[in-house]
Structure formats: structure tokens, C-alpha cells
Amino acid sequence: MSDTQAIQAEAGPAPLHGLLAEYDNPTALVRAAKKVRDAGYAHWDTFTPFPIHGIERAMGIRMTRLPWLVFVAALIGLANGVLLQFLTNAWDYKWLVSGKPFWSWPANVPIAFEMTILYSAFAALGGMLIFNNLPLPAHPLDLKERFARVTDDRFFLLIEARDGKFDEVDTRRLLESTEPLLLDEVLEDRVTSDKIPRALIYTLIVAGAASLVPFAAFTAARARHSEKPRIHAIWDMDFQPKFKAQRANPLFDDNRAMRKPVAGTVATGALRDDDHMYRGRVGDAWATTYPAGVQVTEETLRVGRDKYNVFCAPCHGFAGEGDGMVHKRAETLGQGWVPPSNLHQEYLRLQPVGELFNSITNGVRNMPAYGPQIEPDDRWAIVMYVRALQRSRASGLGDLSEAERSGLK
Amino acid sequence: MAQPKHKKDMVADSGHAGDYVDDSIRLGDEANGLFRIAAGIGVVGIVLAVVLGGGLTHQQFQHSYLTAFMWGLSIGAGALWWVTLQHLVGARWSVAVRRVGELLAHSLVLMALLSLPVVVPMLLGNDSLYRWVSHEYMASEHVLEGKAGYLNVSFFAVRCVIYFGFWALMARYFLKASVAQDKSGDTSLTARMGRASPLTMIGFALTLTFCAVDFLMSLDAIWFSTIFGVYYFSGCVLAVHSAMVLALIWLQRKGHLVRSVTVEHYHDLGKMMFAFTAFWTYIAFSQFMLIWYANIPEETHWYHMRLEGAWWPATLALAILHFPVPFFGLMSRQIKRNKTTLALGAVYLLVIHWYDMYWLVAPNLHKEPVFHAADFAAWVGVGGLIVAFVVWKARSVNLLPTKDPRLQRSLAFENV
Structure with missing residues (x-):
């Protein structure tokens, strides 16, 4: 920490990021939040060691729009799940399974359901990150040593200088009226970047592109003909030690793989004893x-x-x-x-x-x-x-x- | 043992254990009125059902009554599960509404009595409801011979005693211990109920599963579905949360619990109603899909009966009315936090849950869906008797576990 501070000092005086007020109990913080809300500030936030009931009302935060995002994603997931199965089973590669129609809805439900859940979960996680401006690799508050106590027993309120209503004198007076333990200036961090590292972004792009290679290979393989024998990825599945129906089986005298039913066997419901x-x-x-x-x-x-x-x-x-x-x-x-x-x-x-x-x-x-x-x-x-x-x-x-x-x- | 630590935790939890609660927590004269009306409706309903259904042992009455009985039972059984669950997980949010759940669970004592019109005729050899009661029928199918050791009237009666005995015992235990705490303020009672809950939960799971198999699944003695108990259970959960919402709204309109039960409690009850419409569908579909996929005659005939011909529209209606309608209806936060809309949802779920029971029972009797007047009479009758019984018991107890160590947490509870 001190190294960083030294570098900061070398870089010269930093512009003001905002004013930070510190409290020692949640009630005081909620009271202060109501005042700041009523004063009409837009760029400010509170920081607490644990979730406080009612803080979002005290801060005037609207209900999140996340559920709508999740709902739309769920519908897309549902549609994709159905479409995927339709394209593969009923259209592109028809394969008769146990006498069922190629396209029958009950068989599609589990995968459509899972896709709905998967898309919802991704939308909920991704939407939460985007709506909260996350990930945020650095924040000027990281430089405040006192701020470390926010994970323990202190409650903070920060009004950012970029807020249109921010005025060094008025805002300070407003925060002083909330009787904080301490009122402090927060300076911009001019050394640590708050951007996601380029290298990480490039890695993700390359990894994302690489993950498409197998699909491209499959598509290419489907479009071409090959003289080579097929590749057996899983040997004991492709060559199972068993005899299939209608095949020869040297183990029995009659060389049949299928055994005949015992003499006099009657199938369920097939008893014809009424002359x-x-x-x-x-x-x-x-x-x-x-x-x-x-x-x-x-x-x-x-x-x-x-x-x-x-x-x-x-x-x-x-x-x-x-x-x-x-x-x-x-x-x-x-x-x-x-x-x-x-x-x-x-x-x-x-x-x-x-x-x-x-x-x-x-x-x-x-x-x-x-x-x-x-x-x-x-x-x-x-x-x-x-x-x-x-x-x-x-x-x-x-x-x-x-x-x-x-x-x- | 971690016992002392546990106790200390609970005192720390409470902060204000035994504080005076500033709210009306005893039923007044309005309860007598409701008791008389409900009891009257209940008795008239049952009598009408007997008359319209062609007598106690007639097929129509028996089927109508079984539908209503299983509907009513799902409220009490669901309530016992709910109360047990709250103790099992040491729930804090629900303490303010737990007494209502305990009272609803106590209706299992009544349900034990109400099972007699089904069980007694069977004991006397009447096979108008369960064909397997007749020996000729059991001898007619080879499959049934293997089931004879389980499907016989004497063992059925023994099982009924176990189910209803266990439920009535546990329902009375949780209510009595909770009421005793109102007087003594003894926090060890909370710990004791917590310790009783795991075994009660296991016992409940077994008894409810077998009860659903006996009373509903054995209507078709050949058919079997291993998930059937869970299917009935999902309906129980829907029914009890709906019933609790309606009971609380009635109490609050009469001026009770107005400060103790807040919109946050309703919101959570509503969330359970919402979640379990999806759970019901999950279970109902799981049952259907495995049977559809395997395509084995002795399993598919149960669905064939409901999916082909005259029952098909009724089955489609059940699927739509029991899933998409309440699912999207209860999805919004606003709807769950508004007493009027939540009450509408609760009434809707109770009605559609009855239809679910009807869909399980009636195809056993009718080739096509017909709503007989006895169906409704029995339904109203059983419903009336349950309300009367619960109100009768509720008059003598507090409507709030006033000295529960977790009560203050529940009163201050908030959904984020």
C-alpha cells in the first residue's frame, strides 16, 4: 500500500474523486442516505459490511430491470432448446427412436427446460455484472486505508465529484449535517487503471474463437466425403461384447443370437383359449x-x-x-x-x-x-x-x- | 453435546424474548359466527353429497367424497410438513405466521375422522371405490396376485391407523409445545421441537407417499408410478400456502395480527405458491414423460384413459390451468405483495388443486368428465368442516407464538 502511495505522490496532486463520510452504525448511515437522496444527488453510493434492509429505499434506488432481462433470455433459451431438437431430430438427421414420431413434444421438454434455465442463469449473472458496472479492477477508495474497515465494522457514504450537484462547500456541509465520525476527501487514483487488463480481454477473445474450431471442423467434415475409416473415439462403446438381434451366435447349437421363448409362451393379452x-x-x-x-x-x-x-x-x-x-x-x-x-x-x-x-x-x-x-x-x-x-x-x-x-x- | 451453545444462540437471537406484542392475538366473537356458518355448511354439504351421490356406499358419493377428502387432507398434511420444515431449518421469517400453520396442521385430527366414510365401507367389503377390495377382481389379473399381500383391506386399515395416528400425534405435539411456550416462555421448547423435526420429516415423507399410493393410486390397482407420492405432496404444499394466505387475510380483516404480519410475510408465502406451481409441473411432467417414453402397457393405460377421447380436453385444461396460468399469474413481485391479488391467487390455486384431485379420481368412475352435484357438495362440506374445526381450536389459543425466541426476528423480517 505504501509503495502505491509513494507512486501516487510522485505523480503529483490528483483531482478530487469525491467526499467520503464514515459512520459506526447502520442507522446513522440510513439516515444520512435519506438526506443525500433528498438533496437530489445521482452519483453516490453507500458501503457496508453486511446487507442492510431498507437501504435501497433510503437511497432511492429503483427496482432492478434484471428480471425482464432474465425473462427475455429464458424465452430465447426455450425457443433455442426447441429449435435445436427440431433441427437435429425432425429435420436434418431423422432417427427413429423406439417407434416414436420424429418430432414429439414430450421428448423435447427436458432439454428445452434446461436451456431455459441455462440462458436465465447466464442472463442473471451477466446482467447483474453489467448493471453494476462490474468487474471493476480498481477504485479510488482502495487507496484509503480506513476504508478497509468497511468489511468489518464501519459504514461509508461516498458522493462523487462528477455529480452535477457536487460542490465542495455545499456537499461538505450536507455530509457534516449527517454527523459522520469522519469526513474525508478521496482523490483519484492516477496510477492503477480501472480498466480490465487488455491481456485478459485478448485472451478471452482468442479462447472464444478457439472454442468455435471444433464446430467448424464438424461442419467441414459434414460437407466433405472421406475414404478413410471412421474414427472410433470410444472403443468399448463402438465394439460391445454382445450379440445383437437377428445375428449369428456360435455359442448356441442353432446359431441364433435371439433365444426362442419357452414352448407355450403367450404374450400379455394374447391368450386365445376361447374356441x-x-x-x-x-x-x-x-x-x-x-x-x-x-x-x-x-x-x-x-x-x-x-x-x-x-x-x-x-x-x-x-x-x-x-x-x-x-x-x-x-x-x-x-x-x-x-x-x-x-x-x-x-x-x-x-x-x-x-x-x-x-x-x-x-x-x-x-x-x-x-x-x-x-x-x-x-x-x-x-x-x-x-x-x-x-x-x-x-x-x-x-x-x-x-x-x-x-x-x- | 452442543446443546448449551445452541441455547445461548437462541437467546442471542431473540434479543427481546418474551416482549409484549402490541397486537390483537386472540379471536373474538367473530370466530363464533364463522364457526357456526362453517360447521353448518360443512354438515349440510356432506349430507347433500350423500343424498345426491346416491347413498354412503354408492360409487358416485364415494368418488366425490374421496376427491374432496384428498383435497382437504392436502391442506392439513401440507401444514404439518410446513411447520416441521420451519423447525427443521430454524426459520425466523415464519414465526409470526407459524401458529396459523400449526392450527391448520391440527385439522389432521379431523381428517382422521373424515377418512372413515372411505375406510369403513371398504372394511365391510364394499368395492365401489377400490376394485381390489373384491377377491374376484384380485383373482382376475395375474399381476394383482402379486400385490395381494399389500392391497387388502386389513393391511389398508392398519396403514390408515399409522398415517393418521402419526400425523395427528405430530400436529398436536407441535401445536401444544408452541402454545405451552406462550405461557412459560421456555426457550428449550424451541430446541426440543427442532430436535423432533428431522424424524418427523422422514416419517412424513414415508406416510404421505404411502397414503397417496393407498388412497389415490390404488384406485387403479394395476397402475403404478413411483413418483406419485411426490405428485400429491406438491399439491399439499400449494394448498397449505394458499390456505395460510387466506386465513391470515381473514384474521387481519377482523383486526388480528395487523401489526405482526406484514406484506413481507405474504410475499414469502406467495413465493412458495409460485415456486410450487413449477414444482408440481416438474413432477407431473416427470411422471408423464417416463411413462410415455417407456411405453409399457400396464403403465400407459392410466394416461391413455386421460389422454384419449373425452378426457383429453379435461387433461389439457388441467395442464394449462395448473401451470402457465398460475405461474405467470404469480410471477410478478407486485402481485405477491398485494393482498387482494394474492388472495385471488390463493383461491385460484385451491380450486385448481381440487380439479387436480378430481382428475386423479373421477376417470376411475366416468368415461367422460362429468361434474356431479355430489362432487361440489362433498367439496364444500369437507372445506366447511375443516374451517369450523380449525376456528374451534383457534379460539382457545394465541394467534402468535408470543414467546418464541425468534419472534422479534420475524416481526422485523424484510425481503430485500
């Missing part, structure tokens, strides 16, 4: 009734119609007459074609529902099996709809109610 429901059989004969799980309702009929129109109508026709679009096209091509059955033929009308169900499930003649494509209850719904179609062409007076019959006459 009536799944095979249309009751005992040794075709079922003549619908299984217990199938409700004979209009809703089921509607499902049956929808499924019929999708799976059956292309060949059998919408009305079941065996005149679907596929059939018509095959006829015009004339290359030999076994026409699909007209569902209104007598033998089909008399067939038990179980047999119809079986035909749909396993196919018949050159009609393919639809069991793998259509759920069992939907197949039953189709059977029900086919029965309704058949009935519509083979109804008699007996199907009408008394009232309807008399209406006809």
Missing part, C-alpha cells in the same frame, strides 16, 4: 351363435360395416354381390380370375356364423386369410354385417311388424 371367440367353433361344430364377448348391437353393426367396406368390399362389392372394383378390373384385363363369391348365394346364407368367421380368419379358395389383419371382435362384427346384408336381400313379409304390414296394404 368360440377365436376359431368360431363350439365343440366339434361351427358356432351358430355369436360369442359372449360380442354384443349384437347397432354399434357393432356399424363397426362391421366400416370394416367390411375397407377389407371386403374391394372384391365382394359394397352390397356383397361379388362385384367389387378389383373384380371389375380383373374382368376387363381378362387374364383368368376366379370371381369372388356372391354373398347372397343360398349356401352362404345358410352357413353357420362360425364358418363365416373361419373363412374370414383363414381364407377360403383363393381368398387370403384376414385373421392377421383384423382383430377378432372386428371379424365378428363383419360376420354380423354380412348376415345383415344377406337378410336385406332375402327378407319376407314375416320380417315386418304388424303395423308396417298393414301400412303396405
Whole structure:
């Protein structure tokens, strides 16, 4: 410290930086701060060993604008987090992960959330530093030996000379009226620079530029083709000692990497032990009734119609007459074609529902099996709809109610 | 032991231990009026719920009542957690409002009684709420056979006794010790409550988790989510801070605690409300995302029920009304420091927390979201009974822990 002071003295008399008042308790400081605030000074500050409640009101300090900065940064972070994932997963490099859509919002939330927090934290720290004019490597008060007690048990108030209202006589009188322990002049520090060292700034710029090099390298690599084998940065991840699905594995007799399930294994919900429901059989004969799980309702009929129109109508026709679009096209091509059955033929009308169900499930003649494509209850719904179609062409007076019959006459 | 040092610290903390507090700290006649009204509303509400819900054992009543019960329980359980937390960390800011928290926690004694309409029918073999009560149902699913050792009525009843016994015991302990200090001014009581708090906190975490699993998660006996207890807990924290804000505003409007409880206390309560809307979302989303990602049928069906078809708009509404709306609504400092806007926020959170409970319970009964009249009757009923019970107890105690060694720090507390 004394060395610095010697250098300062050699440099000649320094201009006045401001007036410093010293107090020994926070109450006195707050009282003084109110006076200075009311006198209308702008460039002044207080210094205390610990935070004092209410000092910002006593000093007339506005609420900080930092939250708004943080909020805007948070929104940018959120947008960037979403955009980053959209660009990488859904646009530039689509990669199917466990059957999920390329772009599905739940997967994006954690990273978008983290980016929001990250940007907020950076904005809060950076904004705090900027709003407080930090970092400040040197301050004229550093030269005041008494000022060291600000970290211990003394409270200070400094009015800077650059303030428009500053007047050596008036300001001194104002501070004296606050009854400080001591009132002292603070001189400018003409030796220590209060600027951030150039070397540090250049280092940061170079480091910042250097941190972009890997990204530039990645971008360059993506734009070029290379004949060389790929680089394996992490060997035990790229070459794992395991057998993958559908590969050969010499450890087993059958050379399969995948093990077959134990005989008789049934997947969850795939137990098909109800003969009536799944095979249309009751005992040794075709079922003549619908299984217990199938409700004979209009809703089921509607499902049956929808499924019929999708799976059956292309060949059998919408009305079941065996005149679907596929059939018509095959006829015009004339290359030999076994026409699909007209569902209104007598033998089909008399067939038990179980047999119809079986035909749909396993196919018949050159009609393919639809069991793998259509759920069992939907197949039953189709059977029900086919029965309704058949009935519509083979109804008699007996199907009408008394009232309807008399209406006809 | 560091005991003597600890005690000395506390005396140093207080400065003015046992000072006379210049404020109204006893409820007057207005409390009798509120007690009668609340009790009346409570009884009428419950009776209406039974009638409208089709009787005590009817599915509709049982579901409506469970929704209301879990809503009410979250206030008391949240309050016990809050009081324990204040002792655990030796909080100073909250001493001026702690008695209100202690009184709210004391409502757990009432909640023990109010659990009977759920537990007793179950004990008698009624499976209108919990399908796992029926043996046929438990035998129908292979998965459930493994759970039978836990999901059976007798063990359920034993667990209920543990939960409500523990909560009522601790709630009464914290209130009684605090009230005893009002008379004796014995600062060692503060130290004793501080020592009781860590184990209470651990016990609370376990009991609340299992309680949420038993009462809410087991509505769907196949489904499971390990974070479910935390999900319910987040609602408890929201509920208790909202309830405390409303209770304090009512007290101050009646002329009590007007000098002791300042805008700084409201601000801090508001901050907790704000923070825990985000916490709720964090937990709710964590639960959802892991299940969505893993895509395992026995986990996804619970969400499938709520995300497909008629329940989807209701689920979307919950997500929006429980997160962005209160989050941005409570974000501003001005809103938290203004009693009117903070009260609005508190009422809003209590309502939306009920909707959250409804969203957990009702899909168990209805294929689409229908608000039954019994839902509201039970809600108002449980709410009324809690208010009546808390006011009834509050009449006989101080509204401020007058001789707490940290009280002066709380009275002078300021947010920077």
C-alpha cells in the first residue's frame, strides 16, 4: 500500500474523486442516505459490511430491470432448446427412436427446460455484472486505508465529484449535517487503471474463437466425403461384447443370437383359449351363435360395416354381390380370375356364423386369410354385417311388424 | 453435546424474548359466527353429497367424497410438513405466521375422522371405490396376485391407523409445545421441537407417499408410478400456502395480527405458491414423460384413459390451468405483495388443486368428465368442516407464538 502511495505522490496532486463520510452504525448511515437522496444527488453510493434492509429505499434506488432481462433470455433459451431438437431430430438427421414420431413434444421438454434455465442463469449473472458496472479492477477508495474497515465494522457514504450537484462547500456541509465520525476527501487514483487488463480481454477473445474450431471442423467434415475409416473415439462403446438381434451366435447349437421363448409362451393379452371367440367353433361344430364377448348391437353393426367396406368390399362389392372394383378390373384385363363369391348365394346364407368367421380368419379358395389383419371382435362384427346384408336381400313379409304390414296394404 | 451453545444462540437471537406484542392475538366473537356458518355448511354439504351421490356406499358419493377428502387432507398434511420444515431449518421469517400453520396442521385430527366414510365401507367389503377390495377382481389379473399381500383391506386399515395416528400425534405435539411456550416462555421448547423435526420429516415423507399410493393410486390397482407420492405432496404444499394466505387475510380483516404480519410475510408465502406451481409441473411432467417414453402397457393405460377421447380436453385444461396460468399469474413481485391479488391467487390455486384431485379420481368412475352435484357438495362440506374445526381450536389459543425466541426476528423480517 505504501509503495502505491509513494507512486501516487510522485505523480503529483490528483483531482478530487469525491467526499467520503464514515459512520459506526447502520442507522446513522440510513439516515444520512435519506438526506443525500433528498438533496437530489445521482452519483453516490453507500458501503457496508453486511446487507442492510431498507437501504435501497433510503437511497432511492429503483427496482432492478434484471428480471425482464432474465425473462427475455429464458424465452430465447426455450425457443433455442426447441429449435435445436427440431433441427437435429425432425429435420436434418431423422432417427427413429423406439417407434416414436420424429418430432414429439414430450421428448423435447427436458432439454428445452434446461436451456431455459441455462440462458436465465447466464442472463442473471451477466446482467447483474453489467448493471453494476462490474468487474471493476480498481477504485479510488482502495487507496484509503480506513476504508478497509468497511468489511468489518464501519459504514461509508461516498458522493462523487462528477455529480452535477457536487460542490465542495455545499456537499461538505450536507455530509457534516449527517454527523459522520469522519469526513474525508478521496482523490483519484492516477496510477492503477480501472480498466480490465487488455491481456485478459485478448485472451478471452482468442479462447472464444478457439472454442468455435471444433464446430467448424464438424461442419467441414459434414460437407466433405472421406475414404478413410471412421474414427472410433470410444472403443468399448463402438465394439460391445454382445450379440445383437437377428445375428449369428456360435455359442448356441442353432446359431441364433435371439433365444426362442419357452414352448407355450403367450404374450400379455394374447391368450386365445376361447374356441368360440377365436376359431368360431363350439365343440366339434361351427358356432351358430355369436360369442359372449360380442354384443349384437347397432354399434357393432356399424363397426362391421366400416370394416367390411375397407377389407371386403374391394372384391365382394359394397352390397356383397361379388362385384367389387378389383373384380371389375380383373374382368376387363381378362387374364383368368376366379370371381369372388356372391354373398347372397343360398349356401352362404345358410352357413353357420362360425364358418363365416373361419373363412374370414383363414381364407377360403383363393381368398387370403384376414385373421392377421383384423382383430377378432372386428371379424365378428363383419360376420354380423354380412348376415345383415344377406337378410336385406332375402327378407319376407314375416320380417315386418304388424303395423308396417298393414301400412303396405 | 452442543446443546448449551445452541441455547445461548437462541437467546442471542431473540434479543427481546418474551416482549409484549402490541397486537390483537386472540379471536373474538367473530370466530363464533364463522364457526357456526362453517360447521353448518360443512354438515349440510356432506349430507347433500350423500343424498345426491346416491347413498354412503354408492360409487358416485364415494368418488366425490374421496376427491374432496384428498383435497382437504392436502391442506392439513401440507401444514404439518410446513411447520416441521420451519423447525427443521430454524426459520425466523415464519414465526409470526407459524401458529396459523400449526392450527391448520391440527385439522389432521379431523381428517382422521373424515377418512372413515372411505375406510369403513371398504372394511365391510364394499368395492365401489377400490376394485381390489373384491377377491374376484384380485383373482382376475395375474399381476394383482402379486400385490395381494399389500392391497387388502386389513393391511389398508392398519396403514390408515399409522398415517393418521402419526400425523395427528405430530400436529398436536407441535401445536401444544408452541402454545405451552406462550405461557412459560421456555426457550428449550424451541430446541426440543427442532430436535423432533428431522424424524418427523422422514416419517412424513414415508406416510404421505404411502397414503397417496393407498388412497389415490390404488384406485387403479394395476397402475403404478413411483413418483406419485411426490405428485400429491406438491399439491399439499400449494394448498397449505394458499390456505395460510387466506386465513391470515381473514384474521387481519377482523383486526388480528395487523401489526405482526406484514406484506413481507405474504410475499414469502406467495413465493412458495409460485415456486410450487413449477414444482408440481416438474413432477407431473416427470411422471408423464417416463411413462410415455417407456411405453409399457400396464403403465400407459392410466394416461391413455386421460389422454384419449373425452378426457383429453379435461387433461389439457388441467395442464394449462395448473401451470402457465398460475405461474405467470404469480410471477410478478407486485402481485405477491398485494393482498387482494394474492388472495385471488390463493383461491385460484385451491380450486385448481381440487380439479387436480378430481382428475386423479373421477376417470376411475366416468368415461367422460362429468361434474356431479355430489362432487361440489362433498367439496364444500369437507372445506366447511375443516374451517369450523380449525376456528374451534383457534379460539382457545394465541394467534402468535408470543414467546418464541425468534419472534422479534420475524416481526422485523424484510425481503430485500
